[in-house]
Structures are given as structure tokens and as C-alpha cells.
Amino acid sequence: MDHENVTVTRGTRSTLPIIVAVHSTLLGQAIGGCRIAHYPHWRDGLTDALRLSAAMTDKAALAGLPHGGGKTVVALPPGRTLDAAARRDVLHDVGDVIAGLGGRYATGPDVGTGPDDMVVIAERTGHVFCRPAAAGGSGDSSEHTATGVLAALRAICADRFGSAVLSGRRFAVLGLGRVGAHVLRMLAAERAILTVADVDETRRAVAGDATWVSPEECLTAEADVLVPSALGGLLTPATVPRLRCAAVAGPANNQLDAPETAALLHERGILWAPDFVVSAGGIIHATAVELHHETTEQATTRIAGIASTLTGILESARATGTTPLAAARTAARLRLG
Ligand SMILES: NC(=O)c1ccc[n+]([C@@H]2O[C@H](COP(=O)([O-])OP(=O)(O)OC[C@H]3O[C@@H](n4cnc5c(N)ncnc54)[C@H](O)[C@@H]3O)[C@@H](O)[C@H]2O)c1
Structure with a gap:
């Protein structure tokens, strides 16, 4: 056991x-x-x-938290x-x-x-x-999760395109709920080019100047980075061949239907950032502020660390010829000793 x-x-x-x-x-x-x-x-x-x-044990370990799962x-x-x-x-x-x-x-x-x-x-x-x-608590974590997603997007752009600048880069944000809406707002502030979708038509109200398309069109949009921000299970043997993005990084939990799908993305040359690294901003903030009584500034510095964690995982995956999923799991095991 x-x-x-x-x-x-x-x-x-x-x-x-x-x-x-x-x-x-x-x-x-x-x-x-x-x-x-x-x-x-x-x-x-x-x-x-x-x-x-x-x-959760892997997520907490890779987020550098003094916690298990x-x-x-x-x-x-x-x-x-x-x-x-x-x-x-x-x-x-x-x-x-x-x-x-x-x-x-x-x-x-x-x-x-x-x-x-x-x-x-x-x-x-x-x-x-x-x-x-x-x-007396730390409140809704979604904005902090989105801050971590932005850090991850800068890291994946630096790795994939050689520059962490988000301005002018094309993102397809799938899901405009609590986290997705914050991600969209932050990317718009960086002057990124945005295509967005949600199954809930009422979320169109938060789309702003972004191009609103159907969820299917968003999934297969020609984009630099697909940002899954809805439910899990999006990346499957059926959907991966249809993707037209160079990278995938977003907050949605359990994006892969099965671990083997990481290899399909790898074979297609699509860089996938493990969701349990990308989505850690909320838990980092909540535990820092509420369980360890740190300031929001201290928590924000920790959230920014998602970028260097992800960069290390992507570099290690490339150096060892494995998928980012395998490299992330190895990094988590190392932290657990
Ligand atoms: N809230 C957080 O701090 C947090 C932290 C870590 C991970 N996550 C993960 O991030 C994802 C989003 O979380 P949230 O809090 O924003 O949830 P949410 O419920 O507020 O938003 C999800 C949005 O996705 C839309 N959606 C559902 N199915 C869809 C589909 N097939 N296509 C397009 N849109 C669809 C919904 O209409 C909704 O607007 C979830 O997978 C969640 O587990 C959230």
C-alpha cells in the first residue's frame, strides 16, 4: 500500500x-x-x-511546499x-x-x-x-492560480520560442471560469493575441477583445500555446492528432486521459507542461498565508518560482530524452528522497 x-x-x-x-x-x-x-x-x-x-504529493513536492498529499x-x-x-x-x-x-x-x-x-x-x-x-482565511485561490499559470506560460514560451515575452504571442484559452477569466485578463494586459471559448455562452461577457469561438475550434486553433482551463481529460489519442499548437500549458487538472498520452504529444513535437506544476499557484498561496502565516508578498515570490521549476523539468526532459511528465515525476521523487 x-x-x-x-x-x-x-x-x-x-x-x-x-x-x-x-x-x-x-x-x-x-x-x-x-x-x-x-x-x-x-x-x-x-x-x-x-x-x-x-x-497531491507530487504537486506539493514540486511546488516546494513543506507538505505531502x-x-x-x-x-x-x-x-x-x-x-x-x-x-x-x-x-x-x-x-x-x-x-x-x-x-x-x-x-x-x-x-x-x-x-x-x-x-x-x-x-x-x-x-x-x-x-x-x-x-480570517486566504479566500478564493483562482487569481493566485492564474498568476502561477502566467509564470508557467512565460517559462514555456522561453523554452519553446526562445523568448518569455507574451506580447504578440497567440494563446487559445479553453474555459473562461474563475481561473480562465483571470488568465485571459492577465494575457490581454500583456497584449497577447487571444482566442477563447467556453461551453457556457454567458462567459462571452468576460471575453473582451479576444476572438470568441466554439470549444472545438478553440481546441484545434492555430496557436502558439493552448491553455486548457476547463475540465480534465482533454488530451486523448483522439484529440492530440488534431491539435495545431506548439505547446500546451494551463490550469485544468488531469489534462491527460492517461499517462501514455504524454508520449503522443512528445512524438508530435508539442511541448506539454505538466498541469500539476502549472496549477500550483492557488495551493502555494493558501498554505503560505493561512497555514504558515506568511505575507502575500512572500507567497507571490513562491508562486513566481513555478517558472524556474517548469524550466528545470523541461530542460531535464530534453537532456534525458523523456517526456515532461516523466521528468516531473522524477523531480518529485528526488524531492521526496
Ligand atoms: N480554482 C483554482 O484555484 C484551481 C486550482 C488548481 C486547478 N484548477 C483547475 O482549473 C480548472 C478550472 O478551474 P476553475 O476554478 O476556473 O473552474 P470553473 O468551474 O470556475 O470554470 C470552468 C469553466 O470551464 C467551462 N467548461 C466546462 N466544460 C467545458 C468544455 N468542454 N469546453 C469549454 N469550456 C468548458 C465552464 O463553463 C466554466 O466556465 C479546473 O480543471 C480546476 O480543477 C483550479
């Missing part, structure tokens, strides 16, 4: 399965979001928790909805399980939870981050 500790508890109030997976505390307290999502069976939620907590999954049976009282019960159950781990793991928002939910969990345990600023 790879994981240090996995607990599956029937919530005393909610009676729902509360799964907390602590993958590693080698570098420090394990961190990872609390996911409340539907699963055909709670064992599917367990599989998700095991996979996501292991990925963990994850909470509340597995909702199909069709089950939570009213306000039931949701509060679930969050208190989560808080009790985390409190029982005695500080080995702290949680934050993930799919199905947000900063306000962290306030409710905090009623049962102090091992929580990303509470709203008004509640």
Missing part, C-alpha cells in the same frame, strides 16, 4: 461514507481538497481519493441531494474525521465544496485552509 493512512467512516450525523486518504507526510502535513461528488458506489470514491491524494471524498449515492442541514451534517462529519487524524492532514475546497464550506468544517477542526477572507 502506497498510502500512509486511509480512513473510511460512516458519518455519525450524515450516515454518508467519508473517505480521507493521507498519501504522504514525508515533507510535512498532508494537504488536499474535500470533494463532495456522486459515485456509482462508495468504493469508486475510494479509488478517486487514493489517486488524487497521490497526485491527501484528499477527502464524500461519496454521494446516485441521485442523492443535500439540503442545507444535510450539507452541514456532512461537513461536520468531515471535520470530525480530520480532527481524529491529529494534524496529519488539512483540507481545502475542491469539486463540490467552496470557501464557505471550509468555515463549517473549521467548527470541528482547525486543519482547514481557503476559508473566506472575512472569516
Whole structure:
């Protein structure tokens, strides 16, 4: 078993399965979001928790954080909805399980939870981050995630095109949600040439002067860099042959449908920046400010470090003839000792 500790508890109030997976505390307290999502069976939620907590260990290690990886999954049976009282019960159950781990793991928002939910969990345990600023927390992490994405885009442009200047470069931003909208604003401020898309037509309101196209057109747009900013699983054996970009770097989690797809991108000469390196800005900011009481300036300096981390990974991949994914995993293993 790879994981240090996995607990599956029937919530005393909610009676729902509360799964907390602590993958590693080698570098420090394990961190990872609390996911409340539907699963055909709670064992599917367990599989998700095991996979996501292991990925968090790599993400935290490569971000230079004094933390390991963990994850909470509340597995909702199909069709089950939570009213306000039931949701509060679930969050208190989560808080009790985390409190029982005695500080080995702290949680934050993930799919199905947000900063306000962290306030409710905090009623049962102090091992929580990303509470709203008004509640003494570090608040919404999306702008900090976007700041890290910009650092990564400069690094990938420097590697691929020999210049970190973003002005005049063509980016296709797929997904204009919380992070994507910030990325778009920051790239527009750099006078980049922008093509954008979202399945939600109402997001057109934040597109500004960018060229709005369909998600399919955005995916296959002729661009210097494709910036996946929506959901995971975008890069597959079916989509990779259709890409017309030189590089891919964005915040969307789990962009590859399977690790083997990294090799397909490599064979096509498309430089892919591992998402778990690119998207670390939010977690860097939240843990620095909320768990380690650093200033925003200190956190911002750490986020800028995403550029040198990514540059090191890309150089090492080139030197060893491997994919950036393999080089990133090797770098994470080295940090873990
Ligand atoms: N919020 C953060 O700080 C953070 C941190 C790390 C990673 N991420 C990852 O970044 C991605 C975006 O996060 P977010 O917080 O902006 O989420 P969000 O839900 O605010 O935005 C996602 C956007 O993608 C759009 N979308 C969904 N499916 C699409 C499709 N097929 N084609 C085009 N657009 C589509 C949605 O309409 C939405 O506007 C996610 O994968 C998330 O896991 C976010």
C-alpha cells in the first residue's frame, strides 16, 4: 500500500461514507481538497481519493511546499441531494474525521465544496485552509492560480520560442471560469493575441477583445500555446492528432486521459507542461498565508518560482530524452528522497 493512512467512516450525523486518504507526510502535513461528488458506489470514491491524494504529493513536492498529499471524498449515492442541514451534517462529519487524524492532514475546497464550506468544517477542526477572507482565511485561490499559470506560460514560451515575452504571442484559452477569466485578463494586459471559448455562452461577457469561438475550434486553433482551463481529460489519442499548437500549458487538472498520452504529444513535437506544476499557484498561496502565516508578498515570490521549476523539468526532459511528465515525476521523487 502506497498510502500512509486511509480512513473510511460512516458519518455519525450524515450516515454518508467519508473517505480521507493521507498519501504522504514525508515533507510535512498532508494537504488536499474535500470533494463532495456522486459515485456509482462508495468504493469508486475510494479509488478517486487514493489517486488524487497521490497526485497531491507530487504537486506539493514540486511546488516546494513543506507538505505531502491527501484528499477527502464524500461519496454521494446516485441521485442523492443535500439540503442545507444535510450539507452541514456532512461537513461536520468531515471535520470530525480530520480532527481524529491529529494534524496529519488539512483540507481545502475542491469539486463540490467552496470557501464557505471550509468555515463549517473549521467548527470541528482547525486543519482547514481557503476559508473566506472575512472569516480570517486566504479566500478564493483562482487569481493566485492564474498568476502561477502566467509564470508557467512565460517559462514555456522561453523554452519553446526562445523568448518569455507574451506580447504578440497567440494563446487559445479553453474555459473562461474563475481561473480562465483571470488568465485571459492577465494575457490581454500583456497584449497577447487571444482566442477563447467556453461551453457556457454567458462567459462571452468576460471575453473582451479576444476572438470568441466554439470549444472545438478553440481546441484545434492555430496557436502558439493552448491553455486548457476547463475540465480534465482533454488530451486523448483522439484529440492530440488534431491539435495545431506548439505547446500546451494551463490550469485544468488531469489534462491527460492517461499517462501514455504524454508520449503522443512528445512524438508530435508539442511541448506539454505538466498541469500539476502549472496549477500550483492557488495551493502555494493558501498554505503560505493561512497555514504558515506568511505575507502575500512572500507567497507571490513562491508562486513566481513555478517558472524556474517548469524550466528545470523541461530542460531535464530534453537532456534525458523523456517526456515532461516523466521528468516531473522524477523531480518529485528526488524531492521526496
Ligand atoms: N480554482 C483554482 O484555484 C484551481 C486550482 C488548481 C486547478 N484548477 C483547475 O482549473 C480548472 C478550472 O478551474 P476553475 O476554478 O476556473 O473552474 P470553473 O468551474 O470556475 O470554470 C470552468 C469553466 O470551464 C467551462 N467548461 C466546462 N466544460 C467545458 C468544455 N468542454 N469546453 C469549454 N469550456 C468548458 C465552464 O463553463 C466554466 O466556465 C479546473 O480543471 C480546476 O480543477 C483550479
